[in-house]
Amino acid sequence: MERVIRSNRRSSVGDKKELFHVIHKVPAGDTPYVRAKHLQLVEKDHDSAIVWFWKAINCGDRMDSALKDMAVIMKQQGRAEEAIEAIRSFRHLCSKQAQESLDNLLIDLYKKCGMFEDQIELLKQKLRMIYLGEAFNGKTTKTARSHGKKFQVSIKQETARVLANLGWAYMQQNCFAAAELVYRKAQTIQPDANKACNLGVCLIRQGYFHDARTVLSDVVNHRFLDGEESKAVSRAIELLREIESQPSISPMDIGLNIEEAINDWSPLRSKRLPIFEEISTYRDQIAC
Known part of the structure; x- marks a missing residue:
């Protein structure tokens, strides 16, 4: 009888520890x-x-997670x-599967x-990986998380997202011609x-x-039908008002030649990425 009681106590303590790890999402050990x-x-x-994440990195304890979490x-x-320097210094010690999330x-x-400049270069690198079929570790979809919920992301969605981020980065540099080209391509894939x-x-x-x-x-x-349509409508109305306040002039001819502005993608096509049939004219390098 006493042995049964002790066994039940141990089981209760073990259950509480397990519950603690589940509630706080803390690994055991x-x-x-x-x-x-x-x-x-x-x-x-x-x-x-951060101090203990550094210790974990130095001793190779769950390297992928330790570097990302820190x-x-x-x-x-x-x-x-500091975070940028840490990733650059230690990412070579992480697994191949961790590289994409480290890039993000x-x-x-x-x-x-x-x-x-660094953001643009890395975004272009991600586009190359998508084009060559190397994104998502060769898969056509990946599982992502947002606000604690899991959802599937397709190559098409990822391509549009990366292009949109690239367009935004060009806008920050006042490279509006390059940004326009990128946003137009993004809109042909997944408009919003x-x-x-x-x-x-x-x-x-x-x-x-x-x-x-x-x-x-x-x-x-x-x-467009997207989750933030109301905010976008308000912004569009503001921008239309801005246009109306502009003097009535002919659009400036900036003489943009796409063939000169951007270099050729690799001529190779990936059979696993039909989305690139839609953007086969897109190029790798865009000049500001």
Whole structure:
């Protein structure tokens, strides 16, 4: 009888520990990485968590997760440049499967630091990987997370997302002609109201008011169905008002030649990526 009671007590203690790990999403064990996650998620001591993530990295304890988790905390603390240096220094020790998520993290960090040249170069690299069938580790979809929920992302969606980010980065450099080309390609793949508004801005900044009015009117007339349509409509209305306030002049001819502005993609086609049949004229390098 006593043995049964002791067994039940051990089982109860074990269940509580398991429940603790589930509730706090902390891995079980007693390693530097586990200690770091406990400090991060339970004790909310982010400075100490970073110290223990460094220890985990130095001893190779769950290297992929340790580097990514530490970089995320650094970003939250306003230490984005340190996070960039850490990823650049240690990513070669991480698995091949971790490289894509590290790239995505770097893109966000470059954006936060205003390192647009680096952001553009990495986005172009991601487009090359998509074109060659190397994205998603060779798969056609991947599982992503947002606000604790899992969802599937297709190659088509990823291509449109990367192109939209590339267009935004060009806009930050006032390279509106290059940004226009990229946004137009993104819209042929997966159109949405937010990209349409950014395309409208690119056209306005180049003096193409008639084209901008057409693009923005489509947003106002609810031609797009996306999750943030109401915000995009408000923005489109503002931009249309900006156009109306401009003097009535002919659009400026900037003499953009696509063949001169961008270099050829590789002539090879990936049979696994039919989406690139739609953007086969897109090129790899876009000159500002």
